[in-house]
Amino acid sequence: MQILGYLVAALTPYNLLLALAGVSLGTIVGALPGLSATMAVAVLVPFTFAMDPASGLIALGAIYTGAIYGGAFAAILVNTPGTPSSIATTFDGYPMARKGDGGLAITLATISSVVGGLVGAISLLLLAPPLARVALAFGPTEYFWLAIFGLTLIASLSVGNTLKGLIGACFGLFLSTIGVAVVGGDVRYTLGMQRFLGGIDLTSAIIGLYCIPVILDLVATPNPHLRAAETGGLRLAEGFRLAWANKLNVLRSSVIGTVIGILPGAGGSIAGLVSYTEARRASKDPDSFGKGNPNGVIATEAANNATVGGGFIPTLVLGIPGTPPDAIILGALLVQGIKIGPALFSAQGAVVDTFIWGLLIATVLMLPAGLLIGRYAFASVVKVPKPLLAATVALLTVIGAFAIHSNVDDVQTMVGLGLISWLLSRYGFAPSPIVLGLVLGQIAEQGFVQTYLIGHASGSLGTMFFGRPISIAIILAALATLLYPLVSQLRARNKAKTEGKAGAVQQGRDTGGVIAAGGFVILGALMLWGTGKASALGAVFPGTIAVAMIGFSLVLGFMLLRRRGAGRAPEAGLGSGTLRRIAIAALLPVWALLLSVTGFLVTSLAAFAVTMVIADYSRTSARTWIIRAIAGAAIVTGFWWIMVHVLLLRVPAGLFL
Secondary structure, three states: OHHHHHHHHHOOHHHHHHHHHHHHHHHHHHHOOOOOHHHHHHHHHHHHOOOOHHHHHHHHHHHHHHHHHHHHHHHHHHOOOOOHHHOOHHHHHHHHHHOOOHHHHHHHHHHHHHHHHHHHHHHHHHHHHHHHHHHHOOOHHHHHHHHHHHHHHHHHOOOOOHHHHHHHHHHHHHHHOOEEOOOOOOEEOOOOOHHHOOOOOHHHHHHHHHHHHHHHHHOOOOOOOOOOOOOOOOOHHHHHHHHHHOHHHHHHHHHHHHHHHOOOOOHHHHHHHHHHHHHHHHOOOHHHOOOOOHHHHHHHHHHHHHHHHHHHHHHHHOOOOOOHHHHHHHHHHHHOOOOOOOOHHHHOHHHHHHHHHHHHHHHHHHHHHHHHHHHHHHHHHHHOOHHHHHHHHHHHHHHHHHHOOOOHHHHHHHHHHHHHHHHHHOOOOOHHHHHHHHHHHHHHHHHHHHHHHHHHHHOOHHHHHHOOHHHHHHHHHHHHHHHHHHHHHHHHHHHHHHOOOHHHHOOOOOHHHHHHHHHHHHHHHHHHHHHHHOOHHHHHHHHHHHHHHHHHHHHHHHHHHHOOOOOOOOOOOOOOOHHHHHHHHHHHHHHHHHHHHHOHHHHHHHHHHHHHHHHOOOOOOHHHHHHHHHHHHHHHHHHHHHHHHHOOOOOOOOOOO
16 A cells, blocks of 8 residues: 555656656657767756755656667668667668558567656565675676677677677677776877877767767768658557567566666677567567667567666665666765665655656656657658758757757768778678667676686686676677577578589678778787787777687688679779768868867757758759858757757857857
């Protein structure tokens, strides 16, 4: 009966309004690349100090869960994860949208997110203390192998390009080692530039690696960005039928997300990948994943929202925040005078249980709020003229990269990584392994170095890495995940040879891939050379990654050289759009460099206009251009005003302001 009393306390009109407003605002923020859940929660925290503790926590939890869900909008509509948790949503969400099923993908993402969020919150309500003990069983060794497991998952999803996926993961790990070492404090790979001392900002990297290739491809053809659904709208009935038909996938992914969510530092990105891989493994048609399979969206979105409730378990019971938003909410709890620990649920159960019920209510409210926002988001993206859409996406990439630290250097780094990502993608190196390497790099390095130190000091290095029960289980899972696609490819080749279709399997020599492999060998050698001045603690992890990168690249180069046939050019799409791609590729660095010279507003207005001109293929009338110019000026000025007067960011004024 007492639990029902807490439910009644959470159902007050004031708390319901906070939950609805929080989840709606969080969804919008999560859908905008760069405006992360962490930023949204951090901005809201000061306002909660004037509220009673339970209401303040409900508002924070609602905006957090809404932001995690909102990342699916950008992933589905523009192939860019709004948050790192939505990386795997791009695999099938964007292909669905390209085929005209974007509304269905948003519906499935909403339903799955709600179910996953409910499973995570219910687990928090009923099972918090026993599940928290699972987190305590994980030491540095287990976290290292968990990070490696995440990398093998993404590599295995690079169907037909497993080696390229592994090389991409190594490149991402290299990017994570730039700056001050997480253990030991060595300064590595900064090229003497102060901007790299803090490392590569994760959000800026994600925006660049995913968004810049999208912008380049947007302007390359006159074709619409997305196809409108012939059946119209969000297709709610079909979405609910599909979700019910795949209820095992929804529940399995929700449980995976909850369990991974209780591991501090693991987060929604690993949960989404694990559940995605499990859904693919259990599917009767695994080859359709990555081409627009609804089960891919279901698995990812159920898992990443389940991590919200799961992540609160170690935060509330152990005082160990699993993610940056959890850490901010933990700080808000402490300011409110709430003591974190195992006795929390008995000593201050009224506040905590009311908050958990509020989180459940906010998750339920996410269904109507998300579907309403999704309806207009999908319709808007489909109907917006391509010149205006391309310019707006480009503006959002610049704003997203800048808004994290109010730093123009982050924008320049974002553009540079984005251009590298586009070049690599032409030869089969997908951005997802690179991003996951960057996401998991610090977790992997910290676990690796700490395990190395303990094992070296105790004289049991091999036992520390390979002798712990949980570690052995994770290693076996990683090996199985890594070997599964290799075995599948081998079977496909043998079957083709048996059926006399060897010619269909044979491919021409990939000259560009050979050059890229050679470039990664050189990069690995430079990494090894760069560790010469570092201490043993600072050199052991990047040195290991360098050796792995060189090894994988040599094997890839050897395999590609063995192929018969003429070398192939980069993938299709470089024809009539070449000059436009070059123009955008030249404009973006200029945009980033001039921000601090001519000011954010003036530079962005000019760059926005130039982007619209580059992306326009039609003979547009003067009246239409006037309307677009007014709309563009309103968009740029509106975002600039929000940055200056709402987010209170230090925006470069330049010469004119």
